[in-house]
Amino acid sequence: MTNGLAKQLRDLRLRVGNPSVRELERLMHGAGRHRPMARSTIQDKLSGKSAASLHQLLSLVAAIAEFGRRHGTPLSTQEVDENSWRAKFVAANAKHSPISGISPVAEIKHASIRKPLNLLPFQRAGMFDLVDLIEQSEGAPVSTWLPHVTGEMTKARIPCDSLMEWVAEGTPHEVIQCIIALDEAFPVEDTNNEDPWFNGNTAKKSAIVEMLLRYAARVHGSSTPVITAGLRRADAGEYVETFLTLIACWHLPPSLQGAVLDLNLAQLAEDAKNLLHHVGARRRSDRIMEVVRHFDEFGTSAERDIILAGMASDKERFMVGMKQTVLEPELQDALLASVQPHMRQILSEALNVAGMEEQGTQLAVPGDDELPF
Numbered sequence: 596m597t598n599g600l601a602k603q604l605r606d607l608r609l610r611v612g613n614p615s616v617r618e619l620e621r622l623m624h625g626a627g628r629h630r631p632m633a634r635s636t637i638q639d640k641l642s643g644k645s646a647a648s649l650h651q652l653l654s655l656v657a658a659i660a661e662f663g664r665r666h667g668t669p670l671s672t673q674e675v676d677e678n679s680w681r682a683k684f685v686a687a688n689a690k691h692s693p694i695s696g697i698s699p700v701a702e703i704k705h706a707s708i709r710k711p712l713n714l715l716p717f718q719r720a721g722m723f724d725l726v727d728l729i730e731q732s733e734g735a736p737v738s739t740w741l742p743h744v745t746g747e748m749t750k751a752r753i754p755c756d757s758l759m760e761w762v763a764e765g766t767p768h769e770v771i772q773c774i775i776a777l778d779e780a781f782p783v784e785d786t787n788n789e790d791p792w793f794n795g796n797t798a799k800k801s802a803i804v805e806m807l808l809r810y811a812a813r814v815h816g817s818s819t820p821v822i823t824a825g826l827r828r829a830d831a832g833e834y835v836e837t838f839l840t841l842i843a844c845w846h847l848p849p850s851l852q853g854a855v856l857d858l859n860l861a862q863l864a865e866d867a868k869n870l871l872h873h874v875g876a877r878r879r880s881d882r883i884m885e886v887v888r889h890f891d892e893f894g895t896s897a898e899r900d901i902i903l904a905g906m907a908s909d910k911e912r913f914m915v916g917m918k919q920t921v922l923e924p925e926l927q928d929a930l931l932a933s934v935q936p937h938m939r940q941i942l943s944e945a946l947n948v949a950g951m952e953e954q955g956t957q958l959a960v961p962g963d964d965e966l967p968f
């Protein structure tokens with residue numbers, strides 16, 4: 596929040612009797628706001644020490660107004676009008692970038708492909724306040740209004756998929772800004788991923804943030820190192836593995852090889868290895884070998900073997916791979932060689948049950964790195 600907005604909030608607070616931060620916290624919690632703020636956060640917003648999102652600004656105004664109403668010092672309708680405060684917020688943030696250190700040159704290199712947002716669903720639902728907010732926010736970062744709009748859509752039970760898909764079509768840095776804003780505004784919750792290309796459980800993150808990450812992974816596969824490094828620089832590194840997993844699950848083999856190459860060129864070698872491992876461990880089991888074959892032909896054997904090691908970490912995936920490589924003995928041997936010691940007995944038994952006794956026996960024999968007792 597700019598100092599100007601913070602000062603206006605402080606003035607509003609004084610007009611109703613200067614309620615304590617503790618009292619404002621209690622009022623915000625009691626009002627059932629989407630995500631009540633801690634006292635330290637409220638203090639930071641009132642002092643202007645840190646920027647507030649739109650929903651935080653409106654929550655503070657509402658709490659101050661409620662205090663005045665309860666204590667005989669009510670504010671006028673004009674002073675607490677949400678549309679007025681939205682306009683102030685948009686004006687104050689028109690040239691604000693939530694993430695420091697982002698070069699304008701970098702934004703030019705990753706130009707946005709977004710078309711204008713379709714506002715018809717909001718209009719049909721009578722949500723003209725959101726239409727006005729979005730239209731008035733032209734030129735301001737999407738991250739300044741996205742949490743509020745998303746929150747209102749969630750309350751109205753309107754799916755956010757089309758909005759997140761639109762957001763994901765911005766530049767990588769714009770996407771990062773929006774991830775940070777949504778992470779702050781929405782609590783962590785369990786999610787059920789129904790993407791047909793996705794097989795595996797990501798970390799328990801906000802369903803809204805993960806939705807944006809999913810679309811961003813589809814759009815920005817060629818910008819994998821930009822988003823990976825950007826998330827960490829924005830102190831949102833907990834989302835990196837989710838993003839890499841979604842990249843691994845969605846993209847075709849040539850795109851995955853490009854992402855691995857770009858990560859290595861950016862000296863993010865561990866992320867490149869993790870991406871390859873996620874292909875084997877998280878990608879839909881019947882779509883793993885197509886990537887393995889691609890890296891076997893166009894990549895390196897080391898990259899191929901990382902994928903196979905991920906595949907061999909799960910019995911069902913391993914058996915799919917073994918059956919798909921019946922006519923490819925070299926790849927099948929590589930898959931067998933990738934099995935870790937703690938999985939040998941389990942996978943050997945699975946092979947025997949499937950009628951692949953020869954391979955089961957081969958797997959049961961201790962590897963060179965194992966003691967024979």
